[in-house]
Amino acid sequence: MRFVQGSHTPNLASTVAAVALAQLISAVDASTKLEDQTSQNESGSCKQTKVAILGAGITGIITARTLTDANVDDFIIVEYKDEIGGRVHHEDFGRDKDGEPLLVEYGANWIQGLGGNGNPENPIWTLEKKWKIKNTPSDFEAILTYNESGEVDFTSEIEAFEDAVEILTADAEELRVDNIQDRTFRQGLSLAGWNPGRRKYPQAADAVEWWLYDGEQAYTPDESSMVFNAAVSNFTFEQFSAENNFVVDQRGHNTWIKGEASEFLKKDDPRLMLSTIVDKIAYSDKGVKVTNKDGSCIEADYAVVTFSLGVLQQDVVSFEPLLPEWKNVAIEAFLMGTYTKMFFQFNETWWPKDKEFFLYADPIQRGWYPIWQSLDKEGFFPDSHAIFVTVTGRESRRVERMADAEVQEEALEVLRAMFPDVDVPVPTGFQYPRWGTTPWAYGSFSCWPAGTTLEQHQNLRANVDRLWFAGEHTSASFFGYMQGAYLEGVDVGNRLAGLVNGECLKAVAEKHGEGGCDEMTRYEVLHGTTEEDEYNIENGWNNLELETERIKGNAK
Ligand SMILES: Cc1cc2nc3c(=O)[nH]c(=O)nc-3n(C[C@H](O)[C@H](O)[C@H](O)COP(=O)(O)OP(=O)(O)OC[C@H]3O[C@@H](n4cnc5c(N)ncnc54)[C@H](O)[C@@H]3O)c2cc1C
Ligand SMILES: *[C@@H]1O[C@H](CO)[C@@H](O)[C@H](O)[C@H]1NC(C)=O
Ligand SMILES: *[C@@H]1O[C@H](CO)[C@@H](O)[C@H](O)[C@H]1NC(C)=O
Ligand SMILES: *[C@@H]1O[C@H](CO)[C@@H](O)[C@H](O)[C@H]1NC(C)=O
Ligand SMILES: *[C@@H]1O[C@H](CO)[C@@H](O)[C@H](O)[C@H]1NC(C)=O
Numbered sequence: 001m002r003f004v005q006g007s008h009t010p011n012l013a014s015t016v017a018a019v020a021l022a023q024l025i026s027a028v029d030a031s032t033k034l035e036d037q038t039s040q041n042e043s044g045s046c047k048q049t050k051v052a053i054l055g056a057g058i059t060g061i062i063t064a065r066t067l068t069d070a071n072v073d074d075f076i077i078v079e080y081k082d083e084i085g086g087r088v089h090h091e092d093f094g095r096d097k098d099g100e101p102l103l104v105e106y107g108a109n110w111i112q113g114l115g116g117n118g119n120p121e122n123p124i125w126t127l128e129k130k131w132k133i134k135n136t137p138s139d140f141e142a143i144l145t146y147n148e149s150g151e152v153d154f155t156s157e158i159e160a161f162e163d164a165v166e167i168l169t170a171d172a173e174e175l176r177v178d179n180i181q182d183r184t185f186r187q188g189l190s191l192a193g194w195n196p197g198r199r200k201y202p203q204a205a206d207a208v209e210w211w212l213y214d215g216e217q218a219y220t221p222d223e224s225s226m227v228f229n230a231a232v233s234n235f236t237f238e239q240f241s242a243e244n245n246f247v248v249d250q251r252g253h254n255t256w257i258k259g260e261a262s263e264f265l266k267k268d269d270p271r272l273m274l275s276t277i278v279d280k281i282a283y284s285d286k287g288v289k290v291t292n293k294d295g296s297c298i299e300a301d302y303a304v305v306t307f308s309l310g311v312l313q314q315d316v317v318s319f320e321p322l323l324p325e326w327k328n329v330a331i332e333a334f335l336m337g338t339y340t341k342m343f344f345q346f347n348e349t350w351w352p353k354d355k356e357f358f359l360y361a362d363p364i365q366r367g368w369y370p371i372w373q374s375l376d377k378e379g380f381f382p383d384s385h386a387i388f389v390t391v392t393g394r395e396s397r398r399v400e401r402m403a404d405a406e407v408q409e410e411a412l413e414v415l416r417a418m419f420p421d422v423d424v425p426v427p428t429g430f431q432y433p434r435w436g437t438t439p440w441a442y443g444s445f446s447c448w449p450a451g452t453t454l455e456q457h458q459n460l461r462a463n464v465d466r467l468w469f470a471g472e473h474t475s476a477s478f479f480g481y482m483q484g485a486y487l488e489g490v491d492v493g494n495r496l497a498g499l500v501n502g503e504c505l506k507a508v509a510e511k512h513g514e515g516g517c518d519e520m521t522r523y524e525v526l527h528g529t530t531e532e533d534e535y536n537i538e539n540g541w542n543n544l545e546l547e548t549e550r551i552k553g554n555a556k
Contacts (some may be wrong), residue, residue: 046297049271050500051075052290054278055306057086058485059471059492061261063304064271066493068264072500075271076298078290080440082275084261085254087308087441087472088482094345094429096250097383103250104343104375104388106433107444108482111135111247113240122240124482131256134249136379143357146418147203154204154361161208164194165230172230181529184450185213188226207361210370210392217480218337218392219447228448228457228476235477248380281305282320283467302466302499304492309460309473310336310442323464326524330459333452334473336443337480338396338436342411343388345429349376350422351387360418367395369414386429389414400434407432445480446473455523461488462522468492491516 051067053060056079067075081089088108092101111128115121128135145154168188175182189195189209196205213221217229247253265272277293281303288303307317312331323331351358356377362368368391375386389411391399399407408430415424435444448457454476461474470492475484495517498504504517535541 046289046299047076048299049074049076050301051496052288052298052300052303053077053306054281054290054303055079055086055471056081056084056261056272056274057306057471058088058257058482059306059489060086060304061257062486062489063306063470063493063496065260065264066490067497067500070494070497070501070505072497073264076273076300077271078273078276078278078292078298080275080277083254083258084272084274085252085257086306087444088254088257089433090252090254091431091433093343093431094384094386096381102345102381102384102386103252104341104386105247105253106341106435108253109247109341110138111245112481113236113483114243114245115240117241119241120239122236122483123486125240125245127256127260128245128247131259133247133253133256135245135247138244138246139356140244142355143359144352144355145204145207145359145361147361148363148417150418150420152204152361154201154208157199157201157204157208158212160199161194161205161212164189164192165212167192168226169230169234172227173234176227176231182228182450182452183226185221185224185226185229187450188230189221201361203361203363203366206366207359207370210367211359214367214392215371215390217447218339218396218444219335219449220393223335223447223449225448225450225452232448232477232479232481236481236483240483246380278307278317280318280320281467283465285465288466302468302496304468304470304496306469306471306489308336308441308443308471309334309446310436311440312469314442316439316442319467324524326459326522326526327462327464330456333449333456334460335447335449336473337445337447338392338400339444340391340396340399340432340435341388342391342399342407342432343386343430344408344411344427346385346387346425346427348425349374349383349385350424351376351419353377358418360414362414367391367393369411372415372418397436399432400436404430404432448479453526455526458520459522459526462520468496468520495520 050072051074053063053075056077060077060079061084064075064077067073088105090103090105090107093104094102096102111122111125113122114125116125143155144151146152168185168191171188171192174180194209196202196209199205209221216233217224249255261272273296276296278290279293280291282289282291283303288300290298290300290303305312305317309331311317313336351374353374353376356374358372358374360368360370360372362370369389370391372387372389375381375388376384408427412424412426435441457476461469463469470488472481472485472488473479474488478484478487494505494508498508498517508516
């Protein structure tokens with residue numbers, strides 16, 4: 001089954017409610033609004049609000065909650081999907097043991113780094129507990145390893161890789177503290193003594209590396225920053241804790257996000273516009289006008305775009321004026337990964353029932369149907385006969401372009417190789433998301449490439465006039481994780497509350513000083529390390545004069 005999109009038929013109830021809201025909010029400060037009111041009124045006037053929050057994922061909802069806490073109730077949330085939650089997204093799949101549809105998480109599934117016990121607690125863990133989200137610890141030790149001829153034990157590679165990552169993490173911290181040039185994660189691994197090609201069983205080393213690196217960041221070590229990907233991992237798994245809990249709640253993982261929203265949005269609250277696609281955003285230093293695909297519009301003093309980095313990179317929302325160069329460069333500078341879980345259901349559970357993970361080392365292709373995770377286990381979905389396999393990066397792109405039946409056949413071939421003694425039956429259910437082409441996400445989560453800087457990342461976060469940006473991808477310390485989306489929602493909510501209220505919130509000022517208030521820092525020019533006169537023969541830059549002459553000559 002293909003990835004099913006939420007319907008985007010305009011919702012009559014919300015339109016009627018919107019009119020009511022427009023009448024309600026009479027005291028709008030006209031002077032702060034954009035100019036073209038006349039032409040606007042001809043096509044029906046825009047809703048007026050102080051803050052337009054674009055997107056109702058974690059960041060959007062937490063921005064709204066933060067504004068509410070600061071007594072700013074005048075906001076409107078616009079969301080593409082027909083429900084709250086964004087990339088914390090589920091679908092029905094096959095049948096559970098009682099014949100009801102089994103709900104599986106297509107997006108965020110693990111609460112990563114719970115914290116507590118002397119460490120700070122992950123704010124996501126706090127909320128999952130508050131809303132009693134059913135979850136179970138993932139046991140990364142409950143693993144068996146396989147290759148093309150069946151089970152073969154290469155678990156010792158796991159330890160070898162983990163040892164190298166520990167060295168790399170300390171090296172990365174040194175680079176960061178001493179302001180030494182960044183490297184790729186691959187270079188860091190090699191320098192720490194890990195090189196799959198030089199190990200006794202390279203394919204097994206590849207499989208382990210994929211599982212523990214690509215399977216977390218959705219990019220290869222070759223593509224990622226050593227400094228920032230080591231840091232993001234350390235922030236989550238050392239600062240909080242190494243625990244990963246897997247959500248199995250049949251109400252859906254997004255229940256906690258909906259729960260938070262229910263504390264400030266009443267039923268059918270006109271401030272939440274679902275099934276509404278933002279098409280165009282006009283901004284200035286006076287305000288923002290948001291125009292939706294259905295023709296409706298919103299005029300706000302401020303707006304915050306919480307769309308994913310993938311959406312921003314796809315150019316599907318137009319900005320007027322065009323975003324400045326420094327912002328566009330930052331948007332292109334970061335990576336949007338794709339992480340694909342493919343779900344299988346069988347008529348019986350024919351794989352070991354006491355294990356959670358089954359890692360496959362393909363003899364040829366790194367990342368080929370590498371990690372299988374059983375859902376038919378105590379604490380998960382016993383008797384569901386369900387299992388899923390995860391691929392990332394180029395394999396995700398490949399399977400997204402293939403027909404389900406072709407992918408199913410390839411995957412079954414892998415299972416038959418892994419379990420030569422089993423007559424692997426044809427699955428009764430098979431489905432997977434195509435995140436790379438999902439129009440409200442265009443990918444799964446972001447990653448930090450090698451060779452760029454914290455300042456470049458700050459440009460991804462920074463506001464442009466009254467237009468703000470926030471989301472998982474704008475978190476420097478927790479990008480890719482729910483906690484990143486959460487903390488950025490808190491930060492932007494506090495800043496906007498300060499601007500709307502005309503002064504920095506006291507609690508924020510006490511905690512963060514000037515740094516937590518007001519507009520964001522940005523860097524219009526980001527220099528490299530080499531001055532032009534250093535491009536000389538001493539540095540091996542040989543043909544400079546000749547080249548210059550030639551270019552001058554051509555220019556004339
Ligand atoms: C496959 C996958 C697995 C993941 N696994 C984990 C995990 O195990 N643990 C973890 O911590 N994190 C995980 N994540 C990451 C986590 O889901 C994200 O970090 C987080 O949900 C991002 O929240 P956000 O608010 O920044 O963005 P989003 O959730 O993307 O919210 C943005 C909202 O904007 C809306 N939108 C987009 N375009 C428009 C438009 N034109 N008009 C109106 N609305 C629009 C979207 O519909 C969306 O609701 C995973 C993500 C994916 C996809
Ligand atoms: C257009 O609408 C705005 C408020 O929505 C109002 O202040 C303004 O006077 C209207 N302009 C015209 C020309 O009707
Ligand atoms: C990792 O995080 C811990 C806890 O926050 C910190 O004490 C430690 O210095 C960090 N290590 C590195 C190498 O960054
Ligand atoms: C896979 O494992 C089998 C059994 O241990 C071994 O004979 C074979 O060489 C392995 N495959 C590769 C590519 O090393
Ligand atoms: C599942 O299907 C296979 C082949 O399709 C069959 O041999 C097996 O008996 C079935 N198992 C059950 C429990 O029905």
